[in-house]
Amino acid sequence: MSKPKAAVFASGTGSNFQAIMEQPDLACDIALLVSDQPVAKVIEKAKNNHVPTVIFQAKDYKDKSAYEEMLADKLIKAGVEWIFLAGYMRIVGETLLKKFEKRIVNIHPSLLPDFPGKDAIGEAFRAGVNKTGVTVHYIDAGIDTGPVIAQAEVAVLPDDTEETLKKRIQRAEHRLYPEVINHLLGK
Numbered sequence: 001m002s003k004p005k006a007a008v009f010a011s012g013t014g015s016n017f018q019a020i021m022e023q024p025d026l027a028c029d030i031a032l033l034v035s036d037q038p039v040a041k042v043i044e045k046a047k048n049n050h051v052p053t054v055i056f057q058a059k060d061y062k063d064k065s066a067y068e069e070m071l072a073d074k075l076i077k078a079g080v081e082w083i084f085l086a087g088y089m090r091i092v093g094e095t096l097l098k099k100f101e102k103r104i105v106n107i108h109p110s111l112l113p114d115f116p117g118k119d120a121i122g123e124a125f126r127a128g129v130n131k132t133g134v135t136v137h138y139i140d141a142g143i144d145t146g147p148v149i150a151q152a153e154v155a156v157l158p159d160d161t162e163e164t165l166k167k168r169i170q171r172a173e174h175r176l177y178p179e180v181i182n183h184l185l186g187k
């Protein structure tokens with residue numbers, strides 16, 4: 001039986017994309033990589049993994065619904081059923097939320113609802129917490145909000161720098177995200 005198809009949306013380095021691709025028994029096929037940043041490192045990673053890419057720039061469209069209509073069209077044509085956000089630094093709008101209801105999942109580098117937004121690791125570090133972590137959640141129209149699916153705690157050690165903490169959080173992300181994807185897809 002063929003596996004369900006999914007797309008990964010990413011704006012940056014793509015270490016989570018790579019971790020998903022490297023999961024040996026991944027329960028879906030990654031059919032597309034979508035990026036809003038034409039020079040993002042994740043695009044190179046997609047090419048190396050032979051994953052087709054859809055690259056766009058929001059400024060080329062009238063508004064969010066215009067580029068999301070374009071994306072939805074390409075996703076549906078490619079047979080995509082699930083969307084996994086992996087460092088996609090845009091708020092998903094009504095168009096995609098409606099067409100992929102309960103099928104858009106995000107990973108965030110904190111124990112939500114703590115530290116939403118773009119600098120979760122830096123904010124947790126500066127706040128002096130002794131633990132933080134990683135959250136995988138369904139998305140809604142907010143910023144890093146929506147029902148939590150799974151979380152993993154990560155200790156903040158006394159001699160951590162923001163950089164060492166970031167590395168530990170990323171290792172947790174790379175373990176958790178592929179695992180949760182398989183769980184969601186029934187593997």
Ligand code: GAR
Binds near residue numbers: 014086107
């Ligand atoms: C990841 O740490 C992800 O959790 C975070 O962006 C990073 C992307 O790294 N996402 C957010 O902060 C969403 N608010 P990657 O490009 O190496 O996967």
